Amino acid sequence: MKYDLLSELNLDALVCSINNEVIGWRRYLHENPELSFQEDNTAQFVYDKLQTFGGLEISRPTKTSIVARLIGNHPGKVLAIRADMDALPIQEETKIEFSSKKDGIMHACGHDGHTAMLLGAAKLLCSFKNQIEGEIRFIFQHAEELPPGGAIEMVNAGVLDGVDLIIGAHLTSNLETGKIGLNYGPIMAGADMFKITIIGEGGHASQPNQTIDPILIGTQVVTNLQHIVSRKIDPIDTAVISVTQFNGGTAVNVIPNYVTIGGSVRSFKPEVRNNIPKLIEQIVKGITDAHGSKYEFEYHYGYSPVINDNETTNLIDKTVCEIFGEENRVFINPIMGSEDFSAFLNEVPGAYFFVGSRNETEGIVYPHHHPKFNIDERALKDGVKIFVKGAFTILNN
Template sequence: MYEIFSELNLDELVSSINDEVIEWRRYLHENPEVSFQEENTALFVYDKLKSFGNLEISRPTKTSIVARLIGDYPGKVLAIRADMDALPIQEENIMKFSSKNDGIMHACGHDGHTAMLLGAAKLLCNFKNQIKGEIRFIFQHAEELPPGGAIEMVNAGVLNGVDQIIGAHLMSNLETGKIGLKYGPMMAGADMFKITIFGEGGHASQPNQTIDPILIGTQVVTNIQHIVSRKIDPIDTAVISVTQFNGGTAVNVIPNFVTIGGSVRSFKPEVRKRIPELIEQVVNGVTNAHGAKYEIEYHFGYSPVINDHETTSLIEKTVCEIFGEENRILINPIMGSEDFSAFLNEVPGTYFFVGVRNEEEGIVYPHHHPKFNIDERALKDGVKIFVQAAFNILNN
């Protein structure tokens, strides 16, 4: 552990601003804004950063913030990222700081991410004269809505000169005090498809005079499910989920068309490339067999999150130093997605989880649930890791 931080001193430093970090999180929770509309959130973050001193602050996009802390000694550049957007969900929690914005809620912990990074920035600003290199604090907009804010920030040049990047996500299925790490593939790529099947509608009493797109569509759905089980190597993880099936306007009318939508999750580039080809084969074969036509819209979304080994190792050592090996959890990959991958596609880095689950307090609801909440003790854990990791990485 870097010499200025004994375990006691780090705990004292973080404890000294813990009330502020909680206050910031509660303000953000009470005033959520959805993706690409985080104007007040960005202004709040900007004003806080400006008050810390020693930072060069910029606005690379309309609703994002970057703050640069340039140390007094030459060295590497480390970026630390937090996302800031909320979700279009009506909150069901009853708290003094429940969302004031109807139909909008911080149901994924981004309020906590922002507060933790603000806390780390405030503390690290005091050590400018001991920092080798630069720490770049990235407050990102629009993680929840593809194409996502990360790719916009990359295109705006926020990673220029960056050597490594780290980020954290508060995690509802991990107990408070536990930190989840993963070497290599951590979160899946997420892609989307929409299939339109064109038949010939008619009266429900005379299906023989129609080309029924509903019947054809059900066969398409069934056969798409065979792709993962029969066309993808069992060792290669993939998921295809049909989540939408829309068609028809009356119970006695066979419609002219139906639409089918869904999500695809995968890790390997070759699997990701192959799946839309296989979906097309299925749709083409089924529709041709029944004399129907089709259109497919396929959108590649967030790439897989692939953690760099060296950076992950440094974070693992940091976590063990602070919390002990018993609280470092090596997790399995998950099929959720994250646009932090856009940063990892440019520079090496790692993404890790900070536990926020507290069954005694009833903090058990999953992400994106209207009763999602976090154990605020975890905010201190995240700040500790960011602060200590910054010194460990820059002085490695």
């Protein structure tokens, strides 16, 4: 792959030449969102577009995902580039011309833009097939939003067989358009879930002395869970324990037999991640024993932390600085949100980065998963540029 095929001027011209198409693809996908594991029409749309590019080997490793292989005429490394495609169960409130046509479903996280950017990169890179040394594998992934996630299904289906490196990007409302965020090492946290059932003995609200009140016990559990991060984890390490559900009771004059407590845990280090469920159960057991009640405890490991490989990150860093200048490359702190891109990074080295899509002048400021979330469509060109030039940089390295 000869680097001089992509001077800065040529890259700008190439990306601009398909920009209207990329925007059109994004708007079509935004109008027609589909939930995780239900991306049938989205996958078909992507498949049909890829077929028109020519030179690709296209397959469906799972029911609603697509992989397209661009195999060069010369041997070399295999680079994978990933985009996610699923939407969220949210009622859209943006009032844009191309709002979701489906009640209660919208692209509130930018995955429509991710898919459009990767389609654009695939179209441009297909024109360099004869000069490519190695292979570029375009991964259009389903079900990022719903654990266990689509990434692990694709890994199990063999989409990374033979892959040397993988990269992925996320549009973000936390950075202005034109800014690119990255980090060496940890960039997104692991996400786990827990459910606690406090089993007491219910009775009449007027005679609490004849009951074992699971609500009272449960509130003590919730309070004490906050001590784990503040007193049991090294302040240098990072973790979050959030209780997000507390359910119990059916009437105001009845003390219930049980309550359920649910929540989320975020962390980066394996030793911290593995120790937290032990600490949670230790607290639950101690409090329930003290009050003569019983408990049930469930803990589910979700997405692993996203840990960027330093060498791959350096190549993306170099690419970003060459395209946008060092002043627009932003080193960001690790984010406590999670991403199943980690399933790919657990198999091969790679890098995940963020493409700014915030535009305060246009009112594009709402956070991800908000019913008014939108992206500045100028950011789509930025993502395509990084994917295209990044492919050259990585395969030439």
